[in-house]
Amino acid sequence: MDPAQTNSGAEGGESYDKVVDEFSFLIRDKNHDGVLEREEFDEGRSAFDKLSDPERFDRYDLDGDGVVTRDEFLQGRASDRDNETEVAQPPGPNDIPLARDTGPLARREDED
Ligand SMILES: [Ca+2]
Numbered sequence: 001m002d003p004a005q006t007n008s009g010a011e012g013g014e015s016y017d018k019v020v021d022e023f024s025f026l027i028r029d030k031n032h033d034g035v036l037e038r039e040e041f042d043e044g045r046s047a048f049d050k051l052s053d054p055e056r057f058d059r060y061d062l063d064g065d066g067v068v069t070r071d072e073f074l075q076g077r078a079s080d081r082d083n084e085t086e087v088a089q090p091p092g093p094n095d096i097p098l099a100r101d102t103g104p105l106a107r108r109e110d111e112d
């Protein structure tokens with residue numbers, strides 16, 4: 001009967017995504033009043049991910065009261081994830097691009 005319990009499946013990614021989303025909400029909420037005004041929503045987008053179109057704020061603001069609450073934000077993020085495969089990725093192997101090609105040992109062999 002507990003929805004939080006039944007929701008935890010074998011897919012361990014969901015809780016991680018939620019943590020990222022909550023963090024994303026918190027860094028947007030500059031004045032810490034627990035809701036995102038349109039300016040906060042727009043401002044945070046470039047810092048953390050690419051919520052670029054203005055319509056997205058309206059989509060997130062489910063009850064249309066002009067602010068996005070934490071719950072609305074989490075729901076919006078979840079539905080965005082359903083629509084796009086491209087979301088903010090955690091740092092991975094792709095973030096270390098130069099490690100292999102510039103090995104000093106290989107160069108030393110050349111000079112010898
Ligand atoms: Ca705020």
Ligand SMILES: [Ca+2]
Nearest residue numbers: 061063065067
């Ligand atoms: Ca709202």
